[in-house]
Amino acid sequence: MELKNFEPMLVLGLLQTESYAREVNVIGRETDPETVDQRVSARMTRQEVLHRKPSPLRMHAILSEASVRTEVGGPDVLREQLDHLVTLSRLPNVTIQVLRFEAGAHLADSSGFALLSFERDEPPLGYIETLAGELFLESSRDLARLSAAYDNLRTLAMSPAESIRFIKELSKHGT
Template sequence: MPRFTPATPRSRRLGRELRKLRDAKGLTGEDAAKLVRCSSSRISRIESGEIKPRAGDVMELLVAYGMRIDEEPATSLLEQARDLREEGWWQRLGGRYATYIAYEEEAAELKNFEPMLVPGLLQTERYAREVNMIGRESDKDTISQRVAARMTRQKVLHREPAPLRLHAILSEAAVRTEVGGPEVLREQLDQLVTLSRLPNVTIQVLRFEAGAHLAVSSGFALLAFEQDEPPLGYVETLAGELFLESARDLARLTDAYDNLKTLARSPAESVKFVKELIRHEA
């Protein structure tokens, strides 16, 4: 059976290509559904990326559209379908967290703001453990699983040939709050300085003096993708996580982020500030 999951850039890309082929043949979704003996809603979900079809499903559609399956673009589309069906390491986590990681794995750029904590992609293992212990002190298995997932996530900053471009803005509270105590904080601050040297990582610290701003109440992320994929917004709240795709919502997040960049210390000033905190903690 096909998998019903939130659309990802890769599944949407495959769906778009299949729709182009259908349109080129002058077929409606209902026409295609009749040719492969399925519902028109299933065709729609495949084309929107909501369904990750089997390679066999894609092959049936390609044949119905008059394509030779041993030639391009059919061979590439079949390979894409096979790749989509492979389990990602994050899928065992389940829920919206797993969905977010799937997007993060495919993103080319991530802009992140955190009002109280160091962002997950920049956390040390000890800091991550302390963060994940909040409210879960007795659930050791869940804590270990989430910490391991966070460490694995960080590989996107070093992937080849195109590491994720990360621009992280942290509030001053995030770099001053002693999560796990002074030793854990010092280690975390050292990590921020080290990661700031990566050419694909930019870190800014929002000074206390900045006062109220557009994102004062919650952290959020803006993910950008290659190949004309639309961007995605992600907002964390006490009630859960939200994925935002509308132009209006994305414009609001972009405005908020641009405002934060202006209010925050420059990248160079931010690293200098973190180093001063390290000396103070020593």
């Protein structure tokens, strides 16, 4: 299975630390601590797909520069999150690229999205999260649009090696 994901504002859930996930889950919500704990626990459990044996999820993530600079929970939480991205990038099944502000306008300037491909004969799936809810896309036309947008972003983003150097610098010197 392969997941391609673009996130414009926050680090995506599969790559979040527990501290970062906790902070994300309280943004703009009046949520009791037990519900937050359940959400964070579920998110941490979902991350096991990156480490499962024998076939971990192959993930290619494009993070906007905003997502790796935006403080969520303060500078220490962000620094921990950036260091975690560096650690995850060492996994053979995880590729991380950063889309710098200098890349300019692109095809996905309004929202993040994901493309999921399966091993068997199952059709691929597109996913877009909005304030109004989630959209699941299955038509070949919609998936072709998402794939084209993703390919455009991959071309505009820094290489994986450059991206990790950039993230290390942000972690070391602050955002």
